Amino acid sequence: LEECDNDSAQDGLLNGTYDVILFVSEDVRPLIDFDDLVKAPAYCLLPKLHPLALQSSVSMAEIAGEPLVVLNRPVASAYYRSLFDIQGQDISIAAYANSTEMVRSFVSAGHGCAILNMQPLTLTSYSGLDVVGLPISDSLPNLTLAIAYDKSRPRRLVQHFVGACHN
Numbered sequence: 001l002e003e004c005d006n007d008s009a010q011d012g013l014l015n016g017t018y019d020v021i022l023f024v025s026e027d028v029r030p031l032i033d034f035d036d037l038v039k040a041p042a043y044c045l046l047p048k049l050h051p052l053a054l055q056s057s058v059s060m061a062e063i064a065g066e067p068l069v070v071l072n073r074p075v076a077s078a079y080y081r082s083l084f085d086i087q088g089q090d091i092s093i094a095a096y097a098n099s100t101e102m103v104r105s106f107v108s109a110g111h112g113c114a115i116l117n118m119q120p121l122t123l124t125s126y127s128g129l130d131v132v133g134l135p136i137s138d139s140l141p142n143l144t145l146a147i148a149y150d151k152s153r154p155r156r157l158v159q160h161f162v163g164a165c166h167n
Helices: 006-015 060-064 074-087 100-108 156-166
Strands: 020-024 034-040 043-047 067-071 092-097 114-116 131-135 143-149
Touching: 006 020, 006 074, 006 143, 020 074, 020 156, 034 156, 043 100, 060 074, 067 074, 067 100, 067 114, 074 143, 092 100, 100 114, 100 131, 143 156
Parallel strands: 067 092
Antiparallel strands: 020 143, 034 143, 043 114, 043 131
Protein backbone atom coordinates (compact mmCIF):
# COMPACT_ATOMS: atom_id res chain seq x y z
CA LEU A 1 0.00 0.00 0.00
CA GLU A 2 1.29 3.44 -0.86
CA GLU A 3 -0.10 6.94 -0.38
CA CYS A 4 0.49 9.40 -3.21
CA ASP A 5 -1.23 12.20 -5.08
CA ASN A 6 -3.94 11.68 -7.70
CA ASP A 7 -1.63 12.15 -10.69
CA SER A 8 0.98 9.70 -9.37
CA ALA A 9 -1.71 7.12 -8.61
CA GLN A 10 -3.11 7.32 -12.14
CA ASP A 11 0.40 7.19 -13.66
CA GLY A 12 1.17 4.15 -11.50
CA LEU A 13 -1.96 2.34 -12.63
CA LEU A 14 -1.24 3.05 -16.28
CA ASN A 15 2.42 1.99 -16.11
CA GLY A 16 1.75 -1.16 -14.07
CA THR A 17 3.24 -0.01 -10.76
CA TYR A 18 -0.15 -0.38 -9.07
CA ASP A 19 -2.79 -3.07 -9.54
CA VAL A 20 -5.56 -0.93 -8.09
CA ILE A 21 -5.90 2.70 -6.99
CA LEU A 22 -8.28 4.71 -4.84
CA PHE A 23 -8.41 8.27 -6.12
CA VAL A 24 -10.52 11.37 -6.68
CA SER A 25 -12.19 10.92 -10.07
CA GLU A 26 -12.90 14.57 -10.92
CA ASP A 27 -9.66 14.77 -12.95
CA VAL A 28 -9.42 11.23 -14.32
CA ARG A 29 -7.31 10.34 -17.33
CA PRO A 30 -9.23 9.05 -20.39
CA LEU A 31 -7.61 5.58 -20.37
CA ILE A 32 -8.60 4.81 -16.78
CA ASP A 33 -11.71 2.71 -16.22
CA PHE A 34 -13.11 3.30 -12.73
CA ASP A 35 -16.08 2.80 -10.42
CA ASP A 36 -17.37 5.54 -8.12
CA LEU A 37 -17.33 4.54 -4.46
CA VAL A 38 -18.30 7.63 -2.42
CA LYS A 39 -19.67 11.09 -3.14
CA ALA A 40 -18.04 13.23 -0.46
CA PRO A 41 -19.63 16.61 0.31
CA ALA A 42 -17.47 19.50 1.46
CA TYR A 43 -17.58 20.37 5.16
CA CYS A 44 -15.92 23.02 7.30
CA LEU A 45 -13.36 21.99 9.89
CA LEU A 46 -13.03 24.31 12.89
CA PRO A 47 -11.21 24.32 16.22
CA LYS A 48 -13.54 23.00 18.93
CA LEU A 49 -13.63 26.35 20.76
CA HIS A 50 -14.16 28.54 17.66
CA PRO A 51 -17.35 30.68 17.82
CA LEU A 52 -18.62 29.23 14.50
CA ALA A 53 -18.29 25.70 15.94
CA LEU A 54 -21.44 26.34 18.01
CA GLN A 55 -23.58 26.65 14.86
CA SER A 56 -25.32 23.76 13.11
CA SER A 57 -23.80 24.75 9.73
CA VAL A 58 -21.65 27.49 8.19
CA SER A 59 -21.82 29.43 4.94
CA MET A 60 -19.02 29.98 2.44
CA ALA A 61 -19.17 33.70 3.29
CA GLU A 62 -18.50 32.89 6.95
CA ILE A 63 -15.65 30.56 6.02
CA ALA A 64 -14.14 33.18 3.68
CA GLY A 65 -13.90 35.55 6.67
CA GLU A 66 -11.54 33.13 8.44
CA PRO A 67 -7.90 32.28 7.74
CA LEU A 68 -7.79 28.98 5.85
CA VAL A 69 -5.58 25.95 6.17
CA VAL A 70 -5.60 24.35 2.72
CA LEU A 71 -4.97 20.71 1.90
CA ASN A 72 -2.22 21.11 -0.69
CA ARG A 73 -2.78 18.11 -2.95
CA PRO A 74 -3.08 18.63 -6.73
CA VAL A 75 -6.81 17.96 -7.17
CA ALA A 76 -7.85 19.05 -3.67
CA SER A 77 -6.32 22.54 -3.63
CA ALA A 78 -7.81 23.38 -7.05
CA TYR A 79 -11.19 22.06 -5.89
CA TYR A 80 -11.15 24.13 -2.69
CA ARG A 81 -10.10 27.26 -4.60
CA SER A 82 -12.97 26.69 -7.06
CA LEU A 83 -15.50 26.61 -4.20
CA PHE A 84 -14.61 30.18 -3.31
CA ASP A 85 -14.45 31.24 -6.97
CA ILE A 86 -18.01 29.93 -7.44
CA GLN A 87 -19.13 32.12 -4.55
CA GLY A 88 -17.03 35.11 -5.64
CA GLN A 89 -15.25 35.14 -2.27
CA ASP A 90 -11.71 36.30 -1.53
CA ILE A 91 -9.81 34.19 0.97
CA SER A 92 -6.84 34.47 3.30
CA ILE A 93 -4.55 31.44 3.37
CA ALA A 94 -2.96 30.81 6.77
CA ALA A 95 -1.07 27.65 5.74
CA TYR A 96 -0.82 24.88 3.18
CA ALA A 97 -0.42 21.30 4.42
CA ASN A 98 0.11 18.17 2.34
CA SER A 99 -1.83 15.72 4.51
CA THR A 100 -5.32 15.71 5.94
CA GLU A 101 -4.04 15.04 9.45
CA MET A 102 -1.63 17.96 9.21
CA VAL A 103 -4.58 20.18 8.23
CA ARG A 104 -6.58 18.84 11.19
CA SER A 105 -3.67 19.51 13.57
CA PHE A 106 -3.19 23.09 12.32
CA VAL A 107 -6.93 23.75 12.64
CA SER A 108 -7.20 22.17 16.09
CA ALA A 109 -4.36 24.44 17.27
CA GLY A 110 -6.38 27.50 16.20
CA HIS A 111 -4.42 28.52 13.08
CA GLY A 112 -7.53 28.75 10.91
CA CYS A 113 -10.33 26.64 9.53
CA ALA A 114 -10.40 24.28 6.55
CA ILE A 115 -12.68 22.75 4.00
CA LEU A 116 -12.35 19.00 3.62
CA ASN A 117 -14.48 16.20 2.18
CA MET A 118 -13.71 13.00 4.07
CA GLN A 119 -14.56 13.25 7.76
CA PRO A 120 -12.77 10.86 10.14
CA LEU A 121 -14.76 9.22 12.93
CA THR A 122 -12.61 10.88 15.59
CA LEU A 123 -12.75 14.55 16.54
CA THR A 124 -9.27 14.44 18.08
CA SER A 125 -6.38 15.44 15.83
CA TYR A 126 -2.88 13.95 16.06
CA SER A 127 -1.95 16.98 18.18
CA GLY A 128 -4.40 15.80 20.83
CA LEU A 129 -6.71 18.79 20.36
CA ASP A 130 -10.29 18.49 19.11
CA VAL A 131 -11.92 19.78 15.95
CA VAL A 132 -15.52 20.14 14.83
CA GLY A 133 -16.78 19.35 11.32
CA LEU A 134 -19.84 21.32 10.21
CA PRO A 135 -21.92 21.05 7.05
CA ILE A 136 -21.68 23.96 4.62
CA SER A 137 -25.07 25.54 3.94
CA ASP A 138 -24.24 26.59 0.37
CA SER A 139 -24.87 24.18 -2.50
CA LEU A 140 -21.41 22.91 -3.51
CA PRO A 141 -20.10 20.18 -5.80
CA ASN A 142 -18.95 16.95 -4.14
CA LEU A 143 -15.66 15.18 -4.64
CA THR A 144 -15.96 11.56 -5.76
CA LEU A 145 -13.71 8.83 -4.38
CA ALA A 146 -13.29 6.08 -6.97
CA ILE A 147 -11.51 2.79 -7.50
CA ALA A 148 -9.68 1.88 -10.71
CA TYR A 149 -7.98 -1.30 -11.86
CA ASP A 150 -7.47 -3.33 -15.01
CA LYS A 151 -10.95 -4.85 -15.32
CA SER A 152 -9.97 -7.08 -18.23
CA ARG A 153 -7.66 -9.31 -16.17
CA PRO A 154 -7.69 -8.52 -12.44
CA ARG A 155 -5.74 -10.84 -10.16
CA ARG A 156 -7.77 -12.65 -7.49
CA LEU A 157 -6.35 -10.41 -4.74
CA VAL A 158 -7.46 -7.31 -6.70
CA GLN A 159 -10.95 -8.80 -7.14
CA HIS A 160 -11.22 -9.35 -3.37
CA PHE A 161 -9.96 -5.84 -2.59
CA VAL A 162 -12.38 -4.26 -5.08
CA GLY A 163 -15.25 -6.32 -3.68
CA ALA A 164 -14.43 -5.18 -0.13
CA CYS A 165 -14.34 -1.54 -1.27
CA HIS A 166 -17.76 -1.86 -2.89
CA ASN A 167 -19.29 -3.29 0.31
